[in-house]
Amino acid sequence: QDFDAAEIPKEKFNYQSDVARMRKIVINSLYSHKEIFLRELISNANDAIEKLRLTALIDKTVWDGTDPLNITIKAVKNEDGKGGKLIITDTGIGMGPEELTTNLGTLAKSGTSDFLARAEGAEGAATGNLIGAFGLGFYSSFLVADKVHVASVPAKSEKYPEPVQYVFSSSSEDSSFEIFPDPRGNTLGRGTEITLELKDDSSEYLENQEITALVSKHSSFSTSFPIYLFTQRTDEVPDEDVILEETQSAESVPKPTSDTDDADADDTDEAVIEDVSEEEQTPAPPKMKSITVDEWVRLNGQPPIWTRDPKEVTDEEYTLFYNAFFKDFSPPMTWTHFSGDSGSGVSFKAIVFLPDKIEDSYWQQPLLSQSKDIKLMVKRVFITNDLGEDALPKWASWVKVVVDAEDLPLNVSRETLQSTAFLRQLKSIILKRIIQLFNKMADLETEDSEKFEKFYEIFGGILKLGAVEDQKNREKLAAITRFTTNHRNFTTLDQYLENRKQGQKQIFYLAEMGENPQELAKSVFVEKLHARGYEVLLFTEPLDEIFVQNIRRWKNVPFQDIAKVGLKFGDEDTDEEEEKEQQKEAAQKYKPLMEYLQKQGRGVVRDVVISNRLVTSPVAIVADSFGYTANVQRMMASNPGAGKNPMHDFAMKARVLEINPRSPLIEGLLKKVEALPTEEEGRDVEAEEELEEVASILLDGALIRSGFEVPSTNDFFGRVDRVLRRSLGVSEHAPTDDTVKPAPPVDPELPAFEELYQMPPEDGKAGVYVPPHMQDDLSIEMEEIDEEGNVVAPRDEL
């Protein structure tokens, strides 16, 4: 019986506008992925049965545990041989008329509009990957069907004591759908039946072979309930009418089903026929006739992948499973499949997958992330993917895991789970496995650097976050973390220590958020270390500084920020006597300059000292151990609350100016300071001002070189201008002619459009507005085309 057969009042509804947009996107942009409709419908069916089973744990009226839970698929070809219907049925929770309306007629998901906007835009092509993840599931039916009917009966419950079968009907063209009681009556008992009236170009989905292939590719791994396909087989059986006559005469009846028994006795069917005919010595073989045998064939008979022997599962199977099960349609980066014992007597099998990307949304708020892809099964039955807030530390919340516990009760709830030792043990087992996978990927560095680099690009930040967040696994995660140095890329902390020079008791690093390592390597702070052959870790990501501040030491060697005081090469004790003497002398020699600069630099630096870290640069500004480096200062600036800390001002100014005694510039400055006439000799105010200006530029330059900002950019350039004038011999005080033409008086009228843009004459012909400033640069050719797209008469109108 047809859905339209009876005269039943049908209620008509308009789709919510987002649904209309969604259907359009699905139909237009996913055409090349149209086979996904089956995966989506099966996945919905599976979810509906799962929901039934979970509800039945609390309320037995919903399902008493006896009637079978399954998904069936049936293709019905039209009698004229053209097109047909595909019917997908489940014995799940079902939907009442209101649910049909809201679930299928509206999109309740948050972020829908965002998604729609993205999908309609340039990224539309990529929607193939988003479709399942976002739950456009049901609408994918319109990829292959002109018309879709969803008949459904909700499970018996308080809300539906006498459930009635209703139908949701919609065609792919309509902006509305209809809801009405099923004219066929209650044919389902419970569950949902989706009838797709296939489009002419989708009739391949009527072929059982095609359906079987699709199910095995996309759905066999992700469904926990049996999927049956309706098949019809033609069998040759003895014609019963003839047999009946023979029985009456010979009293020997070959049973219609005896084929198999006979086949057991011998290997081939042919032999059977011979045997039978010889033994019974009947004058003629029994008359045969063809009959059609209806059969439901199980499509997903394979046991779930995690229960299989890892040696027998191919990489492709793991990938297909991952895609379908976690609705992430890029292949996983790597995985580990293992079985174990939790230690509290729960044995389990699990697969832990590393995805091949971490969503941007994760990095926006990593500390708020919560794992949602640890799917816990008990004896192959899905229990939950919500293991609670602290299921895993935040650094690992992106991981995708399926775990199947043998020895937990089937009706275990999340609450009872929380109090079991199993969950705690599971957590540490998963973390251990993730770290194992990280190590496996990190080992690829030498064999397959491309793979390794991709891994590091995605998980580098995770390793640092983990080392900061997770004290227990800190060491293991920090050991895998890599850094760029002035010597090489991807250095581990252990490798750094191997390259340590004799006496070196610090791990040198320099941090500048957002800089690139090559630039950072040219910093004043690195120059001497580099020139002497020491290795310096170059930190350019915000997490780096937080990372060292948390781990503080590696194998007992402390980290030293080389932009701070306290830098020691470690070989100072072995310096020659002569060198020490030289340093003493330099301190003596530069005393007047240091005193002078100290006076000039008040408010910017706390002290001035002779540097041991500079080679060619004349000066640098170094932070005290408790002061802010330029990097920390910048991080503070982006944190609005930081200025309120009473230590803030103090930490800002806790820095020292270091001068390079071997720089000619510094020597020259010393001479100038020494040459200044004293009070007694009669002060030279002009020379004093000149020198102050130079000192001030030197200080500002030192700030900039060291990554800090100058207190006032305008003042700084005013001074530079004056020094430039002096060096060019131009008068310092000669004013620039600063007269300018004032603007005309206020104009109370708004300009007319025609004044700004020349309008084409209003002669009814097509025209183009070209703004005056573009008229010289633009020429437009127009051609008229006929309906077939052929050019009628080329013209050059403008």
Ligand SMILES: Nc1ncnc2c1ncn2[C@@H]1O[C@H](COP(=O)(O)OP(=O)(O)OP(=O)(O)O)[C@@H](O)[C@H]1O
């Ligand atoms: N076979 C079904 N049985 C019962 N309810 C269903 C069935 N198919 C769909 N639904 C209901 O309709 C809703 C919308 O389905 P749709 O496929 O559009 O998205 P979804 O299933 O929520 O998302 P996703 O496909 O990502 O799981 C479902 O959430 C479910 O409540």
